[in-house]
Amino acid sequence: xxxxxxxxxxxxxxxxxxxxxxxxxxxxxxxxxxxxxxxxxxxxxxxxxxxxxxxxxxxxxxxxxxxxxxxxxxxxxxxxxxxxxxxxxxxxxxxxxxxxxxxxxxxxxxxxxxxxxxxxxxxxxxxxxxxxxxxxxxxxxxxxxxxxxxxxxxxxxxxxxxxxxxxxxxxxxxxxxxxxxxxxxxxxxxxxxxxxxxxxxxxxxxxxxxxxxxxxxxxxxxxxxxxxxxxxxxxxxxxxxxxxxxxxxxxxxxxxxxxxxxxxxxxxxxxxxxxxxxxxxxxxxxxxxxxxxxxxxxxxxxxxxxxxxxxxxxxxxxxxxxxx
Amino acid sequence: xxxxxxxxxxxxxxxxxxxxxxxxxxxxxxxxxxxxxxxxxxxxxxxxxxxxxxxxxxxxxxxxxxxxxxxxxxxxxxxxxxxxxxxxxxxxxxxxxxxxxxxxxxxxxxxxxxxxxxxxxxxxxxxxxxxxxxxxxxxxxxxxxxxxxxxxxxxxxxxxxxxxxxxxxxxxxxxxxxxxxxxxxxxxxxxxxxxxxxxxxxxxxxxxxxxxxxxxxxxxxxxxxxxxxxxxxxxxxxxxxxxxxxxxxxxxxxxxxxxxxxxxxxxxx
Ligand SMILES: Nc1ncnc2c1ncn2[C@@H]1O[C@H](COP(=O)(O)OP(=O)(O)O)[C@@H](O)[C@H]1O
Ligand SMILES: [Mg+2]
Numbered sequence: 001x002x003x004x005x006x007x008x009x010x011x012x013x014x015x016x017x018x019x020x021x022x023x024x025x026x027x028x029x030x031x032x033x034x035x036x037x038x039x040x041x042x043x044x045x046x047x048x049x050x051x052x053x054x055x056x057x058x059x060x061x062x063x064x065x066x067x068x069x070x071x072x073x074x075x076x077x078x079x080x081x082x083x084x085x086x087x088x089x090x091x092x093x094x095x096x097x098x099x100x101x102x103x104x105x106x107x108x109x110x111x112x113x114x115x116x117x118x119x120x121x122x123x124x125x126x127x128x129x130x131x132x133x134x135x136x137x138x139x140x141x142x143x144x145x146x147x148x149x150x151x152x153x154x155x156x157x158x159x160x161x162x163x164x165x166x167x168x169x170x171x172x173x174x175x176x177x178x179x180x181x182x183x184x185x186x187x188x189x190x191x192x193x194x195x196x197x198x199x200x201x202x203x204x205x206x207x208x209x210x211x212x213x214x215x216x217x218x219x220x221x222x223x224x225x226x227x228x229x230x231x232x233x234x235x236x237x238x239x240x241x242x243x244x245x246x247x248x249x250x251x252x253x254x255x256x257x258x259x260x261x262x263x264x265x266x267x268x269x270x271x272x273x274x275x276x277x278x279x280x281x282x283x284x285x286x287x288x289x290x291x292x293x294x295x296x297x298x299x300x301x302x303x304x305x306x307x308x309x310x311x312x313x314x315x316x317x318x319x320x321x322x323x324x
Numbered sequence: 325x326x327x328x329x330x331x332x333x334x335x336x337x338x339x340x341x342x343x344x345x346x347x348x349x350x351x352x353x354x355x356x357x358x359x360x361x362x363x364x365x366x367x368x369x370x371x372x373x374x375x376x377x378x379x380x381x382x383x384x385x386x387x388x389x390x391x392x393x394x395x396x397x398x399x400x401x402x403x404x405x406x407x408x409x410x411x412x413x414x415x416x417x418x419x420x421x422x423x424x425x426x427x428x429x430x431x432x433x434x435x436x437x438x439x440x441x442x443x444x445x446x447x448x449x450x451x452x453x454x455x456x457x458x459x460x461x462x463x464x465x466x467x468x469x470x471x472x473x474x475x476x477x478x479x480x481x482x483x484x485x486x487x488x489x490x491x492x493x494x495x496x497x498x499x500x501x502x503x504x505x506x507x508x509x510x511x512x513x514x515x516x517x518x519x520x521x522x523x524x525x526x527x528x529x530x531x532x533x534x535x536x537x538x539x540x541x542x543x544x545x546x547x548x549x550x551x552x553x554x555x556x557x558x559x560x561x562x563x564x565x566x567x568x569x570x571x572x573x574x575x576x577x578x579x580x581x582x583x584x585x586x587x588x589x590x591x592x593x
Contacts, residue, residue: 011589071423073586094426106421110348122337125330
């Protein structure tokens with residue numbers, strides 16, 4: 001239902017001048033810099049799938065979402081969503097999809113929350129029955145009453161995102177694109193959004209395409225992932241497989257009780273040394289975290305230990321180092 | 325038919341929402357209104373003083389006062405903020421949402437303008453007009469037809485004002501900034517539209533230029549029809565000129581649209 005073929009986007013950035021004279025010059029200037037944000041990517045998504053698009057900052061995730069949702073015109077290649085090219089048929093496409101940007105709001109900032117829902121109902125010509133049915137469901141699961149008549153600008157990030165996602169689902173879209181939906185939220189708020197997305201995907205068979213640079217988001221939400229880096233797809237497949245094959249790197253942060261300029265490790269390397277606190281990176285095949293800490297504990301005084309989740313950057317590094 | 329009604333409802337609701345957001349920031353309401361009144365009174369007394377001394381023999385003080393009051397009222401309808409709105413959306417990146425609504429960008433910008441036109445009519449023009457009628461006096465139009473002509477031409481002026489501002493806004497898709505061009509055009513426009521003075525008081529050369537530009541349809545043409553300065557026999561020609569200008573602007577926009585929006589870049593994530 002979504003087919004992406006050799007999609008590319010190059011931004012042409014004007015080396016802009018400022019001021020009045022600059023503005024006039026800019027009109028005629030040919031002083032451009034080119035940024036290849038997305039390079040020749042192809043993939044397909046089935047109806048009802050939950051696809052994760054992950055990659056570090058600047059990888060090209062948002063740009064991809066903006067082309068898929070019809071906002072940006074690709075430089076080359078094409079995207080087909082429900083048989084149409086979204087950026088060529090924006091209004092037709094808009095009736096069938098939704099986009100949520102974690103860093104922006106489509107809600108009417110100055111008006112009470114419910115006003116945005118009401119406008120959405122009229123704009124998408126949602127039949128009364130469907131509107132009510134959907135709204136009742138969101139009210140129950142996401143407890144919108146809590147802030148229903150408060151101006152949007154007064155909502156917390158988590159509340160706002162609850163409203164944002166609800167309003168985006170009102171017209172029963174077939175696809176919903178979520179660009180960093182949990183960015184900046186605390187753990188509880190994140191979990192709530194994730195749970196709701198999982199339920200929604202199941203009960204409505206809606207296709208979800210989610211971008212994030214938070215591995216935990218994707219791990220909880222998506223069975224299939226695409227990793228992009230520098231605008232290119234570096235991995236496509238099951239999330240489990242990534243964990244099996246690549247999640248080999250572990251980082252352990254150890255806080256010592258005394259200063260040790262040099263520590264002897266059974267395996268792994270110190271990647272960050274902040275005096276008492278040192279970060280040690282090792283591979284899963286080399287040994288376990290328990291063994292490492294037990295060995296260290298025999299020689300040194302240890303106050304605290306924490307293990308960091310594998311981050312997207314380290315997985316990408318592994319992919320480059322070891323191949324697919 | 326249901327489609328038409330649906331579209332109409334969407335448009336009116338949207339306009340109403342734009343209007344509502346204008347009402348949120350009402351704090352400056354009294355200040356704005358106070359200034360508008362002061363400015364109007366200043367003009368009124370200026371004209372009384374000038375014309376009392378018989379400076380322009382063919383214009384009476386009450387005519388000039390009618391002109392400035394009407395110009396003050398119309399101002400809110402024909403002062404399009406489209407260029408500014410587009411620039412604002414481009415700079416904030418919120419333009420993304422205008423591209424994923426089931427309404428064209430052009431229509432959304434027009435409804436935004438209508439929202440602010442109606443809100444400023446309610447908050448500004450209506451009280452100003454009431455005040456002027458009570459304390460200063462405004463000449464009535466010679467006939468109902470004159471008045472209808474005035475209303476039609478003002479609506480045309482709104483469309484023309486919108487399209488010029490909107491086209492300037494499209495330039496911002498290239499430069500990210502429309503501010504300077506917008507300012508330049510606004511300045512030229514305030515001369516060529518008859519915002520402060522009717523054309524019959526202009527020197528011949530300026531009047532000749534102003535007659536050629538579309539901006540006269542924003543102030544001068546509608547008001548001079550209202551006042552009977554433009555006879556009814558010339559009304560069809562004025563309306564035709566209006567239609568031709570709208571068609572020209574619509575065509576220009578149509579040609580620019582695809583080129584500009586394909587160049588859209590979005591600031592920020
Ligand atoms: N409007 C723009 N103009 C110029 N370059 C841009 C623009 N938007 C994004 N880019 C560049 O394109 C690349 C991909 O950006 P983006 O898609 O936002 O990445 P992500 O969402 O993965 O963080 C980055 O190098 C970014 O700087
Ligand atoms: Mg992004």
